[in-house]
Amino acid sequence: xxxxxxxxxxxxxxxxxxxxxxxxxxxxxxxxxxxxxxxxxxxxxxxxxxxxxxxxxxxxxxxxxxxxxxxxxxxxxxxxxxxxxxxxxxxxxxxxxxxxxxxxxxxxxxxxxxxxxxxxxxxxxxxxxxxxxxxxxxxxxxxxxxxxxxxxxxxxxxxxxxxxxxxxxxxxxxxxxxxxxxxxxxxxxxxxxxxxxxxxxxxxxxxxxxxxxxxxxxxxxxxxxxxxxxxxxxxxxxxxxxxxxxxxxxxxxxxxxxxxxxxxxxxxxxxxxxxxxxxxxxxxxxxxxxxxxxxxxxxxxxxxxxxxxxxxxxxxxxxxxxxxxxxxxxxxx
Numbered sequence: 228x229x230x231x232x233x234x235x236x237x238x239x240x241x242x243x244x245x246x247x248x249x250x251x252x253x254x255x256x257x258x259x260x261x262x263x264x265x266x267x268x269x270x271x272x273x274x275x276x277x278x279x280x281x282x283x284x285x286x287x288x289x290x291x292x293x294x295x296x297x298x299x300x301x302x303x304x305x306x307x308x309x310x311x312x313x314x315x316x317x318x319x320x321x322x323x324x325x326x327x328x329x330x331x332x333x334x335x336x337x338x339x340x341x342x343x344x345x346x347x348x349x350x351x352x353x354x355x356x357x358x359x360x361x362x363x364x365x366x367x368x369x370x371x372x373x374x375x376x377x378x379x380x381x382x383x384x385x386x387x388x389x390x391x392x393x394x395x396x397x398x399x400x401x402x403x404x405x406x407x408x409x410x411x412x413x414x415x416x417x418x419x420x421x422x423x424x425x426x427x428x429x430x431x432x433x434x435x436x437x438x439x440x441x442x443x444x445x446x447x448x449x450x451x452x453x454x455x456x457x458x459x460x461x462x463x464x465x466x467x468x469x470x471x472x473x474x475x476x477x478x479x480x481x482x483x484x485x486x487x488x489x490x491x492x493x494x495x496x497x498x499x500x501x502x503x504x505x506x507x508x509x510x511x512x513x514x515x516x517x518x519x520x521x522x523x524x525x526x527x528x529x530x531x532x533x534x535x536x537x538x539x540x541x542x543x544x545x546x547x548x549x550x551x552x553x554x555x556x557x558x559x560x
Contacts, residue, residue: 260317261286262295267297273449289500318499318502338352343355344356356512358513359521360521360557366405366544370405371523380411381441382413383444390558394557396414419448439467440467440468453470476525481528493520517548523545
């Protein structure tokens with residue numbers, strides 16, 4: 228069997244097993260229809276879980292037919308886009324920067340379907356990126372961490388080394404240096420979004436080097452960062468973690484001091500409305516603090532650990548970002 232045919236057979240098996248919304252079928256959808264491709268588990272408590280919540284919101288708010296499939300390789304990305312577009316889906320979302328190339332290839336073949344990637348810069352007549360300005364929240368997180376750090380060393384643990392993730396790390400470092408120009412900021416990438424054990428080891432190594440605040444951008448593997456920080460805190464060390472993408476304060480409430488969050492469900496619902504109503508425009512849709520999509524959410528259980536002057540400074544800087552008076556740096560993508 229040729230490689231392409233083998234991939235197709237494998238894809239059909241994956242699709243049959245992995246669709247997480249109502250049952251999959253080969254028939255064309257009878258009403259407005261939306262499909263979601265995620266690069267990892269929708270049980271990650273963060274990036275992918277937020278997208279799946281958005282898909283269910285589209286189903287409930289718009290009465291749409293929805294489907295989901297987990298895709299982990301570029302070949303599966305392309306097969307996923309092509310399968311749903313071939314069945315006449317109105318909107319197909321690839322949840323991540325890494326979906327751009329596959330989306331562009333398939334979009335050219337299916338002009339009647341709208342394709343959206345969450346992150347990126349690739350635009351075609353029927354393809355556009357939904358760009359979350361998470362950098363605005365990670366900038367605030369960096370400022371908070373630098374103001375409270377006793378060691379003068381912050382750590383960041385990433386999953387796959389993607390430009391969109393590096394951009395949030397860049398912004399965190401900038402926020403930290405705005406508070407303390409001498410702050411040390413270290414980053415580690417573990418190469419995947421699933422290996423919580425590897426993320427834990429990376430976090431422990433950073434804390435051994437002196438980091439006392441750790442932020443992750445590792446999706447499901449981020450649980451390992453929280454576990455490592457919790458272990459050190461249980462030994463009496465003053466260490467804190469920062470969650471990302473969704474409010475993860477409750478995942479380890481004794482150490483997660485804040486989360487840089489995205490209202491992914493709200494953003495996906497807005498995009499779906501535009502597609503359904505014929506208002507889709509092939510241009511990047513940027514959403515941040517000013518649009519109410521991005522936020523730094525403090526953990527109420529640890530809020531009293533944050534000095535009042537730091538809270539006041541956070542509020543002032545946030546207002547500056549909202550108004551445009553403070554420009555948060557982002558990576559070139």
